[in-house]
Amino acid sequence: MMCIRIISFLIVYLILTSSGIAQDWPAFKSTDENFTISLPSEPKQERTTGRTPLGNGFHIYSLDNGNVSFTISTSTIDEVLTKPKDIKRTLDFARDLVAMVTAGKMVEDSEIALGRFPGRQVRIEIDKKIWTLRAFLVNQRIYQLLTTEPKAKETNPSITKFFDSFKLLQSPQ
Secondary structure (H helix, E strand, O other), X not given: OHHHHHHHHHXXXXXXXXXXXXXXXXXXXXXXXXXXXEOOOOOEEEEEEEEXXXXXXXXXXXXXXXXXXXXXXXXXXXXXXXXXXXXXXXXXXXXXXXXXXXXXXXXXXXXXXXOOEEEEEEEEEEOOEEEEEEEEXXXXXXXXXXXXXXXXXXXXXXXXXXXXXXXXXXXXX
């Protein structure tokens, strides 16, 4: 009887911890880039300089957590894009850049939004991995959230948790 209770307890414990219910991730906040997001632990930070089609320099936050990786990058562009064709071209470029780097098969390409700010979600399959990009254009800033995970029938719950936790600290004007 005692053995059954111990086994039952262990099964419940494993279910709770593997689904992420038993532990919360700490919130990571960047006041300079105006965002907060939850991650399993503190990310590495890197700054790049130079001008690219997706902005002036990048601030990159990255974390490898076992077989799942999480990346947030931000950059600033020269002006606020207001014309739909310019917004679309910028988000298309973010998509195309990930597609070119991975040389994988695009399995999803959809328009999304962060409140009133336009975005794009792309999923690419390569070598039994899924890369998911969410890019948002918020005034003069581009936020790119990128994950990689092993290909599976269902998306890893930590991927959803990561994307759903991304918030702006203050609503830009």
